[in-house]
Amino acid sequence: LVASAAAAAVAANPAASFIRSSCRATTYPAVCVQSLSPHATTIQKSPGQLVTTALTVSVDRARSAKVFVANLAKFRGLKPRERAALKDCLEEVTDSVDRLSKSIQELKNMGRARGPDYVWHMSNLQTWVSAALTDDSTCMDGFAGRVMEGRVKTSIRARMTNVAQVTSNALALCNKFAGKY
Numbered sequence: 001l002v003a004s005a006a007a008a009a010v011a012a013n014p015a016a017s018f019i020r021s022s023c024r025a026t027t028y029p030a031v032c033v034q035s036l037s038p039h040a041t042t043i044q045k046s047p048g049q050l051v052t053t054a055l056t057v058s059v060d061r062a063r064s065a066k067v068f069v070a071n072l073a074k075f076r077g078l079k080p081r082e083r084a085a086l087k088d089c090l091e092e093v094t095d096s097v098d099r100l101s102k103s104i105q106e107l108k109n110m111g112r113a114r115g116p117d118y119v120w121h122m123s124n125l126q127t128w129v130s131a132a133l134t135d136d137s138t139c140m141d142g143f144a145g146r147v148m149e150g151r152v153k154t155s156i157r158a159r160m161t162n163v164a165q166v167t168s169n170a171l172a173l174c175n176k177f178a179g180k181y
């Protein structure tokens with residue numbers, strides 16, 4: 001009964017329906033819906049607001065991961081390889097935050113650009129989001145292999161996988177948005 005009431009509420013909400021249908025274009029649709037639904041009143045049915053919100057969610061999660069990695073790197077008792085991997089990961093996630101922040105600014109700079117100006121701004125945005133996704137993946141690469149088994153690896157992979165998923169979804173929504181204009 002509760003599940004059917006929730007489904008009816010979502011069906012009656014055009015913003016929630018817009019988010020759900022837009023998220024079908026992503027690699028992680030359930031993560032997309034879960035991360036964007038709390039922002040339905042802001043997004044409404046605006047593709048531009050959807051992309052802005054997806055990028056904002058992504059940069060917020062990346063910032064949180066950056067703090068997490070920085071704090072984890074301060075722990076005593078880390079193995080030298082763990083400490084080195086955390087240092088590298090911190091650099092990567094810092095780059096990811098910077099690139100995602102640039103992409104949000106680029107979206108704001110687009111304004112009502114059309115034609116070649118629009119293509120230029122959108123290309124920059126897509127490049128930066130794609131590079132941020134690569135940064136997220138590169139962070140996790142440092143924890144590959146059996147030598148790095150343990151709680152540090154598990155913690156980092158869980159956090160960075162979530163960042164990578166919301167970033168991948170943001171890129172997919174950017175690409176979908178780019179194709180509409």
